[in-house]
Amino acid sequence: MTNMMMTIKEELLRLEKEEHIKIVYACESGSRAWGFPSRDSDYDVRFIYIHPVDWYLSIFEKRDVIERPISDRLDISGWDLRKTLNLFRKSNPPLMEWLGSPIRYLEAHDTAERLRRLSEQAFSPKASIYHYLHMARGNYRTYLQGDSVRIKKYFYVLRPILACEWILKYGAMPPMEFDILVERLVPEDSKLRAIIEELLERKKAGEELDYEPKLAVVNDYIERSLVSLEQSAAQMPPAKTDIDDKLDDLFRSSLREVWM
CATH class of the missing domain: 3.30.460 (Beta Polymerase; domain 2)
Known part of the structure; x- marks a missing residue:
């Protein structure tokens, strides 16, 4: 221990x-x-x-x-x-x-x-997606605007977006572990996957990951996802539990x- x-x-x-x-x-x-x-x-x-x-x-x-x-x-x-x-x-x-x-x-x-x-x-899939969307939007707006951004904050936007994707795909509560979300939801041969894995390696190695030029590929993915996830959430029926x-x-x- x-x-x-x-x-x-x-x-x-x-x-x-x-x-x-x-x-x-x-x-x-x-x-x-x-x-x-x-x-x-x-x-x-x-x-x-x-x-x-x-x-x-x-x-x-x-x-x-x-x-x-x-x-x-x-x-x-x-x-x-x-x-x-x-x-x-x-x-x-x-x-x-x-x-x-x-x-x-x-x-x-x-x-x-x-x-x-x-x-x-x-x-409740709908309530959970709105929770993660709110988190992703807030962090994206606060930390990832402009030409130079706080690079480690990408994790705090990508994780809630991938959580939403998990809910849409599996209809269940997403796992906490970021690695699992990436492995199951981001295509292995994509440029997005390569960038995410590089950032993860750097962070786990102890790099500070402070201000750096924004990552256009990741920003584009985030912006597209926020729009599409909002549309998907709006169409979902509210959960009924007893x-x-x-x-x-x-x-x-x-x-x-x-x-x-």
């Missing part, structure tokens, strides 16, 4: 004691899970937690998020289980990504696995399993 892994596990245990909670799941959610961290990338730890039963038996609304300031490259925050389940029924893409993260720091009890088994029923009873049951059984 690496020193940072031990630090993360110790921090999760400390949070449980300080907040009087039980953490049922914790994972990596950032560039490390995507497969292209920099040498100085933060550890973006996200977790799901549950309070004792009495905490929920109140007439008052209470804070359902726990956050800690970034320190020593550690960015850590989590959601209460009830908040988590309400977001899950809306097919919240960040939450769906957490559940599919390839880097898991903690998984206690069977709450997360039960959510994974329900993911297919909760997943899992409320199952989520209520999951919430009650998790409370019993963890605290009773």
Whole structure:
């Protein structure tokens, strides 16, 4: 176990004691899970937690998020289980990504696995595509305009675009790993694929990838994709799900399993 892994596990245990909670799941959610961290990338730890039963038996609304300031490259925050389940029924893409993260720091009890088994029923292709489109547009507009651009930001536009392409092709939540998206969706013999693989090699080698001349091939692909994906999303029907009873049951059984 690496020193940072031990630090993360110790921090999760400390949070449980300080907040009087039980953490049922914790994972990596950032560039490390995507497969292209920099040498100085933060550890973006996200977790799901549950309070004792009495905490929920109140007439008052209470804070359902726990956050800690970034320190020593550690960015850590989590959601209460009830908040988590309400977001899950809306097919919240960040939450769906957490559940599919390839880097898991903690998984206690069977709450997360039960959510994974329900993911297919909760997943909304239309809502998810709009989420990724919003992310891609924002990053493209902010970082990739002009003749000189922040070259590493191409990953933060390409990944959500490829996530949209995955949803259209497979009708399922895309994997977090950027390598898988590229391998399955970008033609192997294309110039776009060659440029992406070169950027990946440079980033994994630790290059800073700061301001450089824009990559016309990639920009053209991005601009075409944003238009076509918007058109495809607009034509998709909204998802219909009926899992409320199952989520209520999951919430009650998790409370019993963890605290009773």
